[in-house]
Amino acid sequence: MLQIDILTLFPDSMAAVLGESIIGNGIKKGYLSIDFHQIRDYTLSKQARVDDAPYGGGMGMLMQADPLYRAHKAVCKMRGKEHIHTIYLSAQGQVYNQKTARRLATLDNFILVCGHYEGIDQRFIDECVDEEISLGDFVLTGGEIPALAVADSVGRLLPGVLADESCFTDESHWSGLLEYPHFTRPEVWNGRAVPEVLLSGNHEKIRKWRRREALLATRAKRPDLWAKFTPTKEDVKLLEEE
Ligand SMILES: C[S@@+](CC[C@H](N)C(=O)[O-])C[C@H]1O[C@@H](n2cnc3c(N)ncnc32)[C@H](O)[C@@H]1O
Structure with missing residues (x-):
């Protein structure tokens, strides 16, 4: 404690x-x-x-x-x-x-x-x-x-305080990236729809989408963090999928 x-x-x-x-x-x-x-x-x-x-x-x-x-x-x-x-x-x-x-x-x-x-x-x-x-x-x-x-x-980093370790290891500033964007109900709000992939139930597609969004957010919002970040081979591939 x-x-x-x-x-x-x-x-x-x-x-x-x-x-x-x-x-x-x-x-x-x-x-x-x-x-x-x-x-x-x-x-x-x-x-x-x-x-x-x-x-x-x-x-x-x-x-x-x-x-x-x-x-x-x-x-x-x-x-x-x-x-x-x-x-x-x-x-x-x-x-x-x-x-x-x-x-x-x-x-x-x-x-x-x-x-x-x-x-x-x-x-x-x-x-x-x-x-x-x-x-x-x-x-x-x-x-x-x-x-x-x-x-x-x-x-909030102490074991047990949050429901699961992934609550903070997936978050901004844990691995040098900002987090991907989040959406909750309703599916369409003020004419803005939730990205389709998040409704697909395809976990691998969702993982890749989130990773790509995290890379893009970091590159756009925090060039200082992006300059220190080393993308993996998969990251490079995901970024090429413009
Ligand atoms: C008005 S500040 C004193 C600033 C000090 N005269 C100076 O110029 O460095 C009063 C107190 O607020 C706290 N404080 C002010 N700015 C802070 C900051 N950016 N980060 C952490 N503590 C801060 C410190 O505990 C400090 O003793």
Whole structure:
């Protein structure tokens, strides 16, 4: 079972999101556990302060190192460990992708640290953080949304959380391709018909159609992924069937 511990100033709103649907069911069935820790509970300040103005001046406030450090230590102790792999969600981190999700899904536990305001005191990062992960090259107000994205994308890879492994091994970003398009009832909607092959019941034809559509979608939508992809002999043949 994977244990994820999240240090945040907004535990309730995060718990509400991850407690629902597929991840919520995965938690109920015991495939993973996600606990949220209110950083404010670990400050020694009587006013429950966790932030202060940055040295050297400048706009905004910074999260102080000490409440974060105390929260981090308490979680490690709670899990009976000296140290747990610790990730700071940061606009300066390595951009997150499925490869990182797969690596994190092999761990027994990890801690996600959500920054806020202008960020967090560098000394906490130097003391406790093993890696920084970014959701993309843009700036959010806090690390909560990226932490939710990491917990969700890792959680769904754990055995048992989804009905079958093929639920994610057939999906975009597993093997370097985007997924083929999907259709459901009705057969015709707004004058648009479902591709005939999908109604044929011929599994081999359907497999080939889906593979070709995945190749075409990747080539058209993500030339950067396509450039790194090595098509098989069958792929080349399928692409020639224009
Ligand atoms: C306003 S941001 C701080 C940005 C920081 N001053 C900088 O320029 O790099 C506040 C918090 O949001 C989170 N955050 C913002 N953008 C992010 C991103 N792209 N990926 C992951 N976390 C992000 C981080 O936890 C950060 O501490």
